[in-house]
Amino acid sequence: MSTPTGPVADGTPSADGSAAALAWWRTAAVYQVVPRSFADGDGDGVGDLPGLRSRLQHLADLGVDAVWVNPWYPSPGVDNGYDVTDYRDVDAALGGLAQAEEFLREAHALGLKVLLDIVPNHTSHTHAWFRAALAGDERARARYLFRPGRGEDGSLPPNDWESCFGGPSWTRTTGADGRPGEWYLHSFAPEQPDLDWRNPEVRAEFVDVLRFWFDRGVDGFRVDVAHGLLKQEGLPDALGRDRRTEEHPGWDQDEVHEVYREWRAVADAYDPPRVFVAEAWVARRERLPLYLRPDELHMAFEFDPLHVAWREGPWRRVIERGLAVAQLTGAPSAWALTNHDVVRQVTRYARSQPPEHGSNVSERARWGSEVPDLALGRARARAAALLTTALPGLVYVYAGEELGLEEVEDIPADLRTDPIHTRSGGRDPGRDGSRVPLPWSGQRPPFGFSPPGAPAPRLPQPPHWAALTAAAQARDEGSTLSLYRRALRLRRELLTGPEPLRWCEAPEGVLAFRRGRVLVQVNFGPRAVALPSGARLLVRSGPAPEGVLPVDTAAWLDVGAP
Numbered sequence: 099m100s101t102p103t104g105p106v107a108d109g110t111p112s113a114d115g116s117a118a119a120l121a122w123w124r125t126a127a128v129y130q131v132v133p134r135s136f137a138d139g140d141g142d143g144v145g146d147l148p149g150l151r152s153r154l155q156h157l158a159d160l161g162v163d164a165v166w167v168n169p170w171y172p173s174p175g176v177d178n179g180y181d182v183t184d185y186r187d188v189d190a191a192l193g194g195l196a197q198a199e200e201f202l203r204e205a206h207a208l209g210l211k212v213l214l215d216i217v218p219n220h221t222s223h224t225h226a227w228f229r230a231a232l233a234g235d236e237r238a239r240a241r242y243l244f245r246p247g248r249g250e251d252g253s254l255p256p257n258d259w260e261s262c263f264g265g266p267s268w269t270r271t272t273g274a275d276g277r278p279g280e281w282y283l284h285s286f287a288p289e290q291p292d293l294d295w296r297n298p299e300v301r302a303e304f305v306d307v308l309r310f311w312f313d314r315g316v317d318g319f320r321v322d323v324a325h326g327l328l329k330q331e332g333l334p335d336a337l338g339r340d341r342r343t344e345e346h347p348g349w350d351q352d353e354v355h356e357v358y359r360e361w362r363a364v365a366d367a368y369d370p371p372r373v374f375v376a377e378a379w380v381a382r383r384e385r386l387p388l389y390l391r392p393d394e395l396h397m398a399f400e401f402d403p404l405h406v407a408w409r410e411g412p413w414r415r416v417i418e419r420g421l422a423v424a425q426l427t428g429a430p431s432a433w434a435l436t437n438h439d440v441v442r443q444v445t446r447y448a449r450s451q452p453p454e455h456g457s458n459v460s461e462r463a464r465w466g467s468e469v470p471d472l473a474l475g476r477a478r479a480r481a482a483a484l485l486t487t488a489l490p491g492l493v494y495v496y497a498g499e500e501l502g503l504e505e506v507e508d509i510p511a512d513l514r515t516d517p518i519h520t521r522s523g524g525r526d527p528g529r530d531g532s533r534v535p536l537p538w539s540g541q542r543p544p545f546g547f548s549p550p551g552a553p554a555p556r557l558p559q560p561p562h563w564a565a566l567t568a569a570a571q572a573r574d575e576g577s578t579l580s581l582y583r584r585a586l587r588l589r590r591e592l593l594t595g596p597e598p599l600r601w602c603e604a605p606e607g608v609l610a611f612r613r614g615r616v617l618v619q620v621n622f623g624p625r626a627v628a629l630p631s632g633a634r635l636l637v638r639s640g641p642a643p644e645g646v647l648p649v650d651t652a653a654w655l656d657v658g659a660p
């Protein structure tokens with residue numbers, strides 16, 4: 099077999115390394131939107147598609163290449179839309195399908211690709227299939243995982259699995275005669291019954307759903323719980339194994355790959371081919387590349403940056419691990435500093451740092467125990483932005499991180515609706531604090547999120563966000579928004595080619611690497627250091643005298659052609 103020297107069809111970097119060979123999705127900056135939290139166009143206090151459409155210019159000005167929209171399907175909203183009633187429609191509260199089609203047209207006109215979320219592991223309990231299943235329709239029941247209970251009267255769950263949101267993974271149903279019946283599996287909330295992916299009807303349905311959206315011009319999907327669709331045959335007990343860190347019979351089964359091979363063929367049949375990004379949590383990291391085989395998913399999120407401590411060594415290891423997967427598979431790394439499931443990075447970095455890695459649980463557990471130093475957190479978050487936007491692969495930007503928003507930690511308990519909060523009996527505050535409506539303009543809440551006269555948003559915005567509105571930051575050269583704009587513009591110019599990352603020598607505590615003509619330095623260390631002389635400063639994450647890289651600051655320097 100000869101070595102290819104020209105671009106190959108899917109944009110795999112060619113041996114001659116020509117930048118033109120890279121498909122858009124290999125180097126994109128992707129902006130993630132929670133539609134209900136982004137912008138309210140119709141004035142009901144809830145974000146929607148007219149609101150998103152009205153703010154598309156913000157994304158174009160920011161310099162991203164694509165927008166990823168969290169689930170917009172009709173949904174009772176038990177889990178922020180990850181409980182889908184109908185996969186071929188858009189929630190009326192968001193504007194319905196007609197608004198979605200307008201949004202797609204306008205985004206494309208601005209040169210933005212659009213990724214949606216597909217939620218294949220579970221439906222909502224309000225989905226027509228599940229309603230029919232509960233009503234006793236055997237064919238519909240076979241699309242879910244109903245099982246008799248254990249114990250003499252079936253009053254014990256069929257196995258010992260725990261839901262990711264706390265409590266058992268099983269809920270018992272009531273039969274038509276009013277007597278307790280079988281149980282159904284839900285890896286998340288009871289309102290999110292898991293589908294049985296061994297059922298060919300389920301597989302056929304999702305292929306059809308993919309085509310429905312691809313036919314409407316959607317450029318790709320983020321695959322929710324990509325590792326969870328297939329469960330081990332027989333649903334054996336997990337025997338106390340932790341889903342996140344140990345092999346679990348509910349996660350990461352070999353048969354799941356057949357699903358993605360089928361999906362990839364569907365995506366490849368479109369012109370241009372459509373793409374998938376996996377949310378794949380695997381306990382054994384060596385299994386991640388399986389999802390990224392050339393006939394499966396195009397990329398998978400690197401989740402380590404969501405929790406890694408603000409320290410040089412752990413960050414370097416995270417980057418090396420990500421690049422090793424990219425090297426092995428040919429799939430680009432998909433970097434993100436935050437998303438709708440984790441504590442925003444400003445707040446994560448505002449408290450003392452764990453030795454190597456935190457976790458959702460440990461970060462939320464620290465709330466209240468230590469006053470956050472938000473100025474420190476923000477400085478580090480800005481430096482982290484220059485770090486991740488310079489890495490090879492894609493960078494995902496979660497709405498609001500470009501404004502330097504922190505996690506809102508003082509939301510009253512009765513306004514929190516995240517099932518993680520409710521199912522933990524309030525012990526875990528849950529994820530609402532990362533989904534507070536964005537501040538766009540003005541001096542007072544809702545900061546332009548809704549038009550005048552609208553009811554207040556469900557999740558209150560902190561009054562000090564007056565200083566963080568997009569309008570205020572657009573006027574300020576030193577703002578986080580201006581930093582993101584500058585970084586994304588420079589990234590597009592200088593860092594979206596195939597230039598590999600090469601580590602460089604640097605003073606203690608400073609992480610340094612080079613890509614092409616750009617030298618990146620991040621100072622995690624205890625003291626300010628001198629920047630290399632003779633190099634032109636392209637951008638720095640914080641103010642400093644010329645030639646200096648202060649603590650908790652990053653810089654990009656032009657050091658000339660390699």
Ligand code: NOJ
Nearest residue numbers: 177180286322323438439
């Ligand atoms: C992962 C999503 O990111 C999260 O928000 C959701 O709660 C679960 N999957 C269940 O769909």
